[in-house]
Amino acid sequence: MAIDAADPFKNDVLNRKANVETLTQFITSYEQSIVLCIDAGWGQGKTTFIKMWQQYLKNLDIPTIYFNAWESDYTDDALIALIGEIGLAIDNLSGENKSKAKGLFSTLKNKIGYLAKDASLKEWLPIVATIGSLISGGRIKADKIAEFTANLGASLAKDQIEKYEKSKQVLFEFKQALSRLAECYCGNDDKKPLVIFIDELDRCRPNFAIEVLEKAKHLFNVDNIIFVLATDKTQLGHSIRAVYGQGLDVNGYLRRFIDFDYLLPSPVRSDFIVSLSKQLGLDKYLNINIFYFPAYNYTLLNILKDITYLYKLTLREQEALCNILNIVMKTSTQFTQEEYILLFFLSVLKLKFPDLYKSLNRGSKSSFISNVLENINSQYPINTNNDIYYFEFLECMLLSVIRPASRFSYTKTIDDYVRKYNFNDVKKQKLIDSFDMVKRSEITIQDLLEIKNTIEFSSSFTLNWAV
Numbered sequence: 001m002a003i004d005a006a007d008p009f010k011n012d013v014l015n016r017k018a019n020v021e022t023l024t025q026f027i028t029s030y031e032q033s034i035v036l037c038i039d040a041g042w043g044q045g046k047t048t049f050i051k052m053w054q055q056y057l058k059n060l061d062i063p064t065i066y067f068n069a070w071e072s073d074y075t076d077d078a079l080i081a082l083i084g085e086i087g088l089a090i091d092n093l094s095g096e097n098k099s100k101a102k103g104l105f106s107t108l109k110n111k112i113g114y115l116a117k118d119a120s121l122k123e124w125l126p127i128v129a130t131i132g133s134l135i136s137g138g139r140i141k142a143d144k145i146a147e148f149t150a151n152l153g154a155s156l157a158k159d160q161i162e163k164y165e166k167s168k169q170v171l172f173e174f175k176q177a178l179s180r181l182a183e184c185y186c187g188n189d190d191k192k193p194l195v196i197f198i199d200e201l202d203r204c205r206p207n208f209a210i211e212v213l214e215k216a217k218h219l220f221n222v223d224n225i226i227f228v229l230a231t232d233k234t235q236l237g238h239s240i241r242a243v244y245g246q247g248l249d250v251n252g253y254l255r256r257f258i259d260f261d262y263l264l265p266s267p268v269r270s271d272f273i274v275s276l277s278k279q280l281g282l283d284k285y286l287n288i289n290i291f292y293f294p295a296y297n298y299t300l301l302n303i304l305k306d307i308t309y310l311y312k313l314t315l316r317e318q319e320a321l322c323n324i325l326n327i328v329m330k331t332s333t334q335f336t337q338e339e340y341i342l343l344f345f346l347s348v349l350k351l352k353f354p355d356l357y358k359s360l361n362r363g364s365k366s367s368f369i370s371n372v373l374e375n376i377n378s379q380y381p382i383n384t385n386n387d388i389y390y391f392e393f394l395e396c397m398l399l400s401v402i403r404p405a406s407r408f409s410y411t412k413t414i415d416d417y418v419r420k421y422n423f424n425d426v427k428k429q430k431l432i433d434s435f436d437m438v439k440r441s442e443i444t445i446q447d448l449l450e451i452k453n454t455i456e457f458s459s460s461f462t463l464n465w466a467v
Contacts, residue, residue: 003048008055013275014045014315020053023262024060027193027226035217035227035257040264041203043314046230048195049264053228056365063088063185063194070200073208079215083112086181086196093184101184104177111174128303175222182224193226200346201231206239211256229258272315273308274324275300285329290390300340303390307344310379310391317351324350327458338441349375350455360452365445369402377421392430395436401445410435 004010009017027036040046054064065085072081083174086108090101182194198216201209216227237250244253277283286301308318324347329335335343349357349372356375359370380391395417403413414435418428 003051003055005055006059008052008059011279013272013279014216016045016049016052017218018263019049020056023053024057024062026260027195027228028062030193032223032228033221033225033227034259036260036262037231037233037254037258037341038262038264039228039231040266041232041314042235043316044264044266045315046232046264047199048230048357050199050230054195054197057195057329061187062192063089065194065196067196067198068200069198069209069212070203073204075208077113078208078211079219082212082220083108089185097184097187101181104181104184107177108174108181111170111177171219174219178220179222179224182222183190186224192226195226195228196220197228197230199230201229202233202235202239203207204239206242207234209239210243213254217257233261242296243406273313273318273322274301277304277325280322280326281320282325282329285340288337298390300337303341304344306390311348311352313348313351321347324455324458328454331457336441338397338443339451340445341390342397342443342448343455345394346448346451347455357452359446362445362449366402369398372398373417392427392434393437396431396434397443398416399435400438400442401448410439 002011006021009020012147023036027034038046038050040049051066054066057064067082067085069078069081072085073079075081087105090105093101142208185190185194196216201212204212213229216229220227233254236254240250240253241248258467274283277286282300286299286304288300290298290300290303308321313321325343328343346357346360353375356368356371359371359448376391399413399417414428414431457459
């Protein structure tokens with residue numbers, strides 16, 4: 001979704017404005033540094049949420065930096081990646097603040113060499129080289145190595161103490177310079193923090209994700225800086241356990257780095273799919289009453305909403321679905337209502353069950369239909385509270401592909417199907433009523449293959465959304 005600079009909530013189909021306003025009031029009430037986690041599952045709109053929030057803060061003259069952790073996890077050190085993003089933001093400053101920020105950033109770069117995770121390695125290189133010089137022609141000078149390591153032990157102990165004292169001083173100077181740099185971004189307004197958004201942390205390599213958390217909490221824990229992490233904490237927990245073991249108390253571990261959690265409210269999926277269809281102009285195709293259900297004032301859009309709900313499509317999957325429908329409806333000939341329903345269903349299969357979708361071909365007609373019906377019943381149990389027969393109608397359309405009603409007894413077809421899944425009498429009656437309607441317009445395997453071809457054609461196009 002595009003974020004309008006003047007009005008970041010202009011295209012806010014999930015009504016996130018109130019959440020953003022509340023969180024802004026929350027983070028600006030803290031004078032000290034905090035780490036806030038925006039927790040939501042994959043495809044639930046985290047990226048769009050923090051980008052709307054970032055633009056909202058910009059409009060309040062609150063400085064922000066966006067750091068996509070996943071795009072940076074190819075680097076060896078998270079600290080360097082974070083400092084690099086802060087340095088890039090200096091170009092947005094002007095006047096005295098920009099000049100001052102450049103000087104402070106130079107100080108940070110001088111300190112970072114000491115704080116980087118491989119800094120101690122350089123100190124070991126001369127030691128390794130010395131030991132190597134005591135090995136000549138494959139023969140080890142044991143007495144010389146013993147003498148060297150004895151002296152080395154005392155020297156290293158002294159060096160470690162001095163290094164510890166030095167690291168404390170360097171860390172103090174680093175944080176001091178970082179806090180003053182944040183002031184430059186804030187225009188010396190102590191009521192405005194520098195807000196650093198970290199996105200896609202749950203997609204990073206486990207070691208890199210952990211390192212980002214550690215650096216953010218320990219090295220950036222200074223006045224004037226607030227971190228906002230957008231992540232799926234469940235997935236992040238899997239990454240952490242991959243490093244520290246499955247028995248780790250992940251919540252306890254994360255409490256060391258995250259001060260506050262904010263569970264992003266789950267959107268009403270049906271509202272989202274309706275909003276997307278309006279934005280793309282699909283509503284003119286979908287706001288058509290299904291003539292099979294005249295008494296219910298039931299439209300194609302209602303069917304799309306229900307399929308989206310029953311198959312639990314994430315927001316990102318709904319956008320992908322609308323992308324398919326947008327291309328198909330604007331490039332293909334007019335579909336019948338039956339074909340629209342099959343288009344919705346096959347598109348959902350492509351997104352949620354790609355292997356099942358790919359198995360659709362002329363040679364596997366019976367096995368495909370059998371597997372699809374099994375899939376439907378796993379999503380749509382008989383106790384589902386639904387008075388509309390559209391799913392039974394879909395089931396009967398699929399059954400007619402392998403057993404056309406014009407040539408076979410639909411009564412036997414339904415009886416076999418009811419017996420296989422042990423359906424109750426209510427479900428059976430829905431199937432009977434639906435099969436009466438299916439007989440008017442039978443669906444063939446060729447119809448399914450043609451719909452699949454139009455879906456595949458749509459995959460050549462992409463629609464630029466950001467969830």
